[in-house]
Amino acid sequence: SKDEYEELYEEYKPELTASHILVADEATANEVITKLNEGGDFATLASEYSIDSSASSGGSLGTFASGTMVKEFEDAAYAMEVGTYSATPVATEYGYHVIKLEAKAEKGTLKEMKETLKATVVAEILNGDGKELTAIIKELLEEKNVKILDEDLKDALSAYLPSEKKKKN
Numbered sequence: 001s002k003d004e005y006e007e008l009y010e011e012y013k014p015e016l017t018a019s020h021i022l023v024a025d026e027a028t029a030n031e032v033i034t035k036l037n038e039g040g041d042f043a044t045l046a047s048e049y050s051i052d053s054s055a056s057s058g059g060s061l062g063t064f065a066s067g068t069m070v071k072e073f074e075d076a077a078y079a080m081e082v083g084t085y086s087a088t089p090v091a092t093e094y095g096y097h098v099i100k101l102e103a104k105a106e107k108g109t110l111k112e113m114k115e116t117l118k119a120t121v122v123a124e125i126l127n128g129d130g131k132e133l134t135a136i137i138k139e140l141l142e143e144k145n146v147k148i149l150d151e152d153l154k155d156a157l158s159a160y161l162p163s164e165k166k167k168k169n
């Protein structure tokens with residue numbers, strides 16, 4: 001519905017492109033930030049300090065959508081301005097991150113984003129636990145009053161169709 005599209009649009013967060021330097025403790029993260037403040041190169045510091053596999057690519061995490069990263073990381077990244085790095089370490093279950101926001105996709109108008117929002121909802125339904133998809137299929141089959149007459153296929157949609165009560169003689 002129009003209201004649902006508007007709600008999805010308000011909640012939508014555009015994709016981000018970011019790099020990070022992940023370290024084990026806050027003191028090391030603060031040391032990295034000090035070096036950045038002194039003009040240090042982010043990619044060089046990432047390859048020197050980062051404890052994860054992104055170190056080999058200068059800390060690059062590539063482009064990612066909302067919901068991909070842990071909440072603390074994502075909240076910090078979305079609050080940043082493009083081209084800046086986090087002024088304080090970002091603590092997560094993985095350690096302490098120094099994040100650099102490389103780019104933020106533009107959020108289009110509701111009209112421009114309608115198909116993207118629709119695709120997002122469909123993907124969530126298809127990738128979910130199956131309950132919502134099952135409910136949609138069941139509703140459609142009942143609405144169209146689907147009956148399977150072929151004996152070989154009579155149980156093909158039994159999970160979605162109400163069981164027919166056997167007639168008593």
